[in-house]
Amino acid sequence: MLQYNSSAITPTANFIDNLHTGIFQEILPGIFIIKGAKNDRGFDQAYMILNQKKELILIDAVEEAYQKAIANLLSNGFIIRAILITGKDVLNDCYIDPDSLSKSLGNAEVYISTDISPQGVETKDLTDEDSLLKKFELEGYKVPKKEGQIILYCDRHNGIIFTGNSAMGSDYGGDEFIFTRGREEDKEIALAVEEFWKGFIKEFEFLFPRQGKLGIQIDDRTRVTLLKRLSSGESGLK
Structure with a gap:
């Protein structure tokens, strides 16, 4: 249930x-992707x-299709320190409640936006400066x-963004290669999201969404174009 990319x-x-x-499946040293079940x-x-000491964190691994692979990790001595939930839509896809999910992961911490943290469940703020x-x-x-959407920036491999559903890649079945953020019907929300992407200054070479194709080895010029177009609703990468 764990495949290393030994060929790099x-x-x-x-x-x-x-x-x-x-x-x-390892896609970068120490960074793995897992494919979920087919859906609409x-x-x-x-x-x-x-991390090197068999410690790990999971990002958006809330669906039942992931649980066999996760159980395999635990049975092989890996320690799941936390699961990070990047938005309300991810939370809604969780196959059990967050407290039960935490227990199934060996009592891993649950990190989520305080805006959508379920009542009665002990969670941590995903935007805090936290030691873990x-x-x-x-x-x-x-x-x-x-609705509690969080962009995760990882300072490894010259910068990785885990977007959750805040930016979605194009369908694997086609030749198109774009990123979209969706269209907000409310003008106030749309303007706020546009300003967020316009003001995002972190440099990155990889963009990993919850849905659709990944952005790999993004250069400076493409990154500027990507952020500019995400601020207007989509980003095309050639």
């Missing part, structure tokens, strides 16, 4: 599309960041007015 080859979109459901969106994907998040070189950025 960046998996292609076709490779990820054809991955077996429920296998953690195609399939969702979650991520894992691994710092250990994994992660920072959380709240997307304004978007």
